[in-house]
Amino acid sequence: MGWAGELVFVACAVLAVFGAVATVAARSPLRAAMALLVNIVAIAGLFLTLRGHLLSVLQLLVYAGAVVVLFIFVIMMIGPSAQPVRSRTARTRGLAVRTLAFGMMALGTVAIAAVLGEQAMDWPSVPPAFGTVEAFGRELYQNDVIPFELIGVLLLVAIIGAIAVARGRSPEEAALSDARKKEEAEKVAKRREEEQRLAAEVAAHGGGH
Amino acid sequence: MGIGLGEYLALASVLFGIGAVGFLVRRNALIQLMSIELMLNAVNVVLVAFNRFHPTNHTGQLFAFFVIAIAAAEAAVGLAIVLNVFRLKKTVESDKVDLLRN
Numbered sequence: 001m002g003w004a005g006e007l008v009f010v011a012c013a014v015l016a017v018f019g020a021v022a023t024v025a026a027r028s029p030l031r032a033a034m035a036l037l038v039n040i041v042a043i044a045g046l047f048l049t050l051r052g053h054l055l056s057v058l059q060l061l062v063y064a065g066a067v068v069v070l071f072i073f074v075i076m077m078i079g080p081s082a083q084p085v086r087s088r089t090a091r092t093r094g095l096a097v098r099t100l101a102f103g104m105m106a107l108g109t110v111a112i113a114a115v116l117g118e119q120a121m122d123w124p125s126v127p128p129a130f131g132t133v134e135a136f137g138r139e140l141y142q143n144d145v146i147p148f149e150l151i152g153v154l155l156l157v158a159i160i161g162a163i164a165v166a167r168g169r170s171p172e173e174a175a176l177s178d179a180r181k182k183e184e185a186e187k188v189a190k191r192r193e194e195e196q197r198l199a200a201e202v203a204a205h206g207g208g209h
Numbered sequence: 210m211g212i213g214l215g216e217y218l219a220l221a222s223v224l225f226g227i228g229a230v231g232f233l234v235r236r237n238a239l240i241q242l243m244s245i246e247l248m249l250n251a252v253n254v255v256l257v258a259f260n261r262f263h264p265t266n267h268t269g270q271l272f273a274f275f276v277i278a279i280a281a282a283e284a285a286v287g288l289a290i291v292l293n294v295f296r297l298k299k300t301v302e303s304d305k306v307d308l309l310r311n
Contacts, residue, residue, distance in 0.1 A: 006212045013220045020224050020247050024231030029239045036243050039224075043250050050217070050261040052270055055253075055277075062277050067246065067284045074288045075239060078295050097234050104226035111222045115215035123213070126264040139267045140274070151278045158282035166289035168296060 005049045012049070015042035028083060033071045040064050051131040217258035225251035238291045238301045242284065249280045 019039030026032040040063040047056040129135040140148060169177070228247030235241055253273040260269025295301055 009212050009216070013216075016220065016224060017227070020227040020231075023243050023247060024227055024235065024240070026240070029237060029243075032240050032243055036246060039247065040250065043254060046217070046220075046254055047257055050257045051264075052257045052260075052273070055257060055270055055273055058274065058277055059253075062281050063246070063250075067281055070284055070288055071239065071243065074292060077292065078239075078301060081295065081300060097230075100230045100233055104230050108219075108223040108226055111219040115213075115219045118215060121213055122211075123261065124264060126261070130264050131267070131270065136267055136270060136274075140271060144271055147275060151275055155278060155282050158286050162285040162289040165286070166292045168293070 008045060009049050012042040012045035015039075016046065029075045030072070033068055033075060036071070037064055037068050040068065051126055053131050054133050054136045055131070214258055214262050217254060221251045221254040221258070224248075224254070236302050236304045238294065238303045238306075239288075241303060242287045242291070245287075246280060246284065249276055252276060 016039050019035045019037075019042060022035030023032045023039060026035055040059060044056045044059040044064075047053075047059060127135075225248050228244045228251060231244030231247065232241050235244065253276055256269040256273040256276070258269075260267065260273075263269075291301055294306055298305055300306075
């Protein structure tokens with residue numbers, strides 16, 4: 001990796017950490033989504049320094065283009081209720097925040113110290129086609145066709161599930177299911193009445209046995 | 210100082226830690242979902258970095274590819290659930306969603 005690559009790594013690493021912290025710390029979900037976007041673009045840059053050209057493009061297309069837009073759609077649909085409210089558990093949560101943040105900081109420090117203490121191994125030289133669309137696609141379709149097809153099925157199922165869950169009920173459907181529920185409740189109430197009557201009968205006549 | 214594999218791994222672990230803290234600490238379901246995306250992204254960095262270190266095949270990059278697809282599906286379904294919870298409870302705070310408590 002040349003000095004340009006190292007410069008890109010440092011810039012992207014700083015941006016990625018900044019974006020991640022801002023995502024987690026932002027009060028407003030919209031700001032968090034924007035910070036997530038910064039993080040995602042920075043990670044796409046990191047993929048570039050690692051010769052993952054196709055993955056870098058996919059990262060931008062799928063995450064920045066689809067996932068973040070989906071998040072923003074939902075934030076817009078939910079409206080002002082997406083804003084946080086001060087909750088009663090704030091104090092205990094403050095303790096949890098401090099404990100967790102301290103623990104994670106300690107772990108991060110250990111990770112970085114372990115890296116700095118050790119002689120970096122040289123990156124192996126790569127074949128020129130590594131990470132290009134052609135090489136990646138060849139391997140995807142030669143070795144991993146079945147997982148690829150399965151992921152297609154999974155995405156289809158996810159789409160259908162998301163629609164089914166998010167669509168809600170139309171007024172007619174709601175009326176129909178309410179009527180059905182009422183019918184069910186009446187049936188249950190009748191049965192319970194019957195049971196009580198029987199129990200009373202047993203208590204009145206069957207005490208001698 | 211040269212940037213080696215370890216620097217990438219340290220960066221990824223820091224990013225994963227931030228995502229984990231965000232998921233555990235925040236009570237806004239939307240931001241919790243974003244924290245999950247942060248963690249998945251950190252894992253992708255690890256996969257691609259190791260693949261760069263063993264460039265005879267593309268296994269790591271393929272794995273990252275599948276992780277991206279799974280993350281997209283997860284975001285779609287998760288956001289649908291958040292929308293439904295919002296319809297039911299008029300809030301996206303995960304503390305307030307306690308229908309199954311007791």
